[in-house]
Amino acid sequence: MTTSTRAVPRTGVWLIGARGSVATTVVAGCAAVAGGLQPAVGMVTLSPRFAGCGLPEPGSLVFGGHDVVSCPLPKRAEQLAAQGVLPYDLPAAVGGELVAADAEIRIGGPLAADPRSDDALISQFAADIDSFRTRNNLARCVVVNVASTEPAVREGDGRLPASSLYAAAALGAGASYVNFTPSTGLHHPAFSGPYDVPVAGRDGKTGQTMLRSVLGPMFAQRALTVRSWSGTNLLGGGDGAALADPAAAAAKNAGKERVLADTLGTTPEGVVHIDDVPSMGDWKTAWDHVAFEGFLGTRMVLQTIWQGCDSALAAPLVLDLVRLVARAHEAGLAGPLPELAFYFKDPAPGAPSSLAEQYTALLDFAERLRAAGT
Numbered sequence: 001m002t003t004s005t006r007a008v009p010r011t012g013v014w015l016i017g018a019r020g021s022v023a024t025t026v027v028a029g030c031a032a033v034a035g036g037l038q039p040a041v042g043m044v045t046l047s048p049r050f051a052g053c054g055l056p057e058p059g060s061l062v063f064g065g066h067d068v069v070s071c072p073l074p075k076r077a078e079q080l081a082a083q084g085v086l087p088y089d090l091p092a093a094v095g096g097e098l099v100a101a102d103a104e105i106r107i108g109g110p111l112a113a114d115p116r117s118d119d120a121l122i123s124q125f126a127a128d129i130d131s132f133r134t135r136n137n138l139a140r141c142v143v144v145n146v147a148s149t150e151p152a153v154r155e156g157d158g159r160l161p162a163s164s165l166y167a168a169a170a171l172g173a174g175a176s177y178v179n180f181t182p183s184t185g186l187h188h189p190a191f192s193g194p195y196d197v198p199v200a201g202r203d204g205k206t207g208q209t210m211l212r213s214v215l216g217p218m219f220a221q222r223a224l225t226v227r228s229w230s231g232t233n234l235l236g237g238g239d240g241a242a243l244a245d246p247a248a249a250a251a252k253n254a255g256k257e258r259v260l261a262d263t264l265g266t267t268p269e270g271v272v273h274i275d276d277v278p279s280m281g282d283w284k285t286a287w288d289h290v291a292f293e294g295f296l297g298t299r300m301v302l303q304t305i306w307q308g309c310d311s312a313l314a315a316p317l318v319l320d321l322v323r324l325v326a327r328a329h330e331a332g333l334a335g336p337l338p339e340l341a342f343y344f345k346d347p348a349p350g351a352p353s354s355l356a357e358q359y360t361a362l363l364d365f366a367e368r369l370r371a372a373g374t
Helices: 021-034 073-082 095-102 118-135 162-172 208-221 237-243 246-264 310-330 338-343 355-372
Strands: 011-016 061-067 105-107 140-145 176-179 198-201 225-235 272-276 283-293 299-309
Touching (some): 011 310, 021 310, 061 118, 140 310, 176 310, 198 310, 208 246, 208 299
Parallel strands (some): 011 061, 176 198
């Protein structure tokens, strides 16, 4: 007698900015975790609280994406290993997975002097996603924007920004959509919903803003008056170069300021400065200076320093979001998912603002997915 085994459904992950540092770390890291080469440090969804939720396993994820650069993923992984972002031997150990993902990357855009209209570009991008899903026999697909931050949309712009073109393509292809960047995406007047698929974002919360979402509620709950909250970010790599543009930096800082306003109930004095330091590569340093008042008006100061590797911080969150959004899609959910505010600076309306409350909402969402069955 022969025993039949049911094939495990596979989930597509279509990365916008698919040859960048974050995307490369996502692909290499997923392969390392799936193959037992590295522990899943930083992946919240692989902790015991999420067992039995029906989330797709890391080994069932298939990668592709759009990008405008030509550096192959294996080469980019070697560069990241040389910088200490990836373990030195990991690119060789997961070389097959990197080659397979690179073969699924298509040219994005719009490129300079591209004559195609927005509708033509959206149709092409959607066709790329649909072909990827069909070619790999995927149960569903999640599109995740991990490209460099683009400038905020200016009033009177006649064309959709690239991030919005990709978002429209995801919806057109029937794929779920996650915006891990502060770029416009679905936050454009051209989009109003409702959506037939789950959507989440925007701007992943990986370092400085994560600290703010913890410290802000602390000051509020202890009835301490925050007088000013200033910060500085030093970073290199693609993000550093992109955020050297004041318009892009403004889009990034909006999320940082929003967290303080939401958790403190007011916007304190102070700004965040972002400086491009190319020699830092994928590493970043974030410094915060908080001036506050205690009992009888006593003036005090809290300072924090956060030093981390941007791609290593972002990649496990991206994989968490892919697993959660794919499962939400399978369970028949659609539209914005405020339950995923834990991962974002600018979550869906109605979401809690403190990290502790966001984590509770995330666990409640896990219970909802568990109850949904298969």
